[in-house]
Amino acid sequence: MRWSEFVAKVRERGQYPTVREAERVARIVLSALGGHLTGQERTELAIRLPQEGMRVLTDQLQVTKAMSGAQFVDSVAARIEGATPATARWDVSSVLSVVAELAGDDLLDRIIGRLPTGYALLFGRAQLAARLVPAA
Template identity: 45%
Template structure:
């Protein structure tokens, strides 16, 4: 594991208040996979540059939707991908992975969903 990957997982674990690094890694894999599948256009590549290589490759996987998900549908999809998750815990997982620099790359509305207004 590279230092950048290790630091990223440590930050996710801290932000998500996860007891184990395995819990943090689960969120760190699911969130970029869903983002990559549901972002269209150049946003995918710009966003991938914000993640360590392992997670950037997950984000850039060949799966790609025809249109982006709304923030609310994104949270529901995240909950569906994580065993035992609810929309509330999925929102927590997403918030643990998405940093301010990542949120700045997402379509309008994602920042407000996670309690941050970045448009000001």
């Protein structure tokens, strides 16, 4: 997929009025995500993104403190002028749902498994609680 196609999908999902707006949101969200992914998952995701998306994702230094999904959304809201937590959640989900398609099920499962709780819904997945097995 080319960067222009990625941005077009983000624009469609987020119902952004312009390509410029969709691209701005895509860059902000990928940049934020890049600081939270590490290791093999980061590398594998980067390879599946268009070249420009790969660059935005991998140019980020790893964050020192893990964030829940809600904190991640708040951090994105702080980067977007005039954003609220609700609009930032929309922006994040618009981008990460496209990322999820490119990642594929196996990689996305591993990414979600490595991130703190609350990210699955942002990628368009249900966050299932671990099933507790009663002691015998």
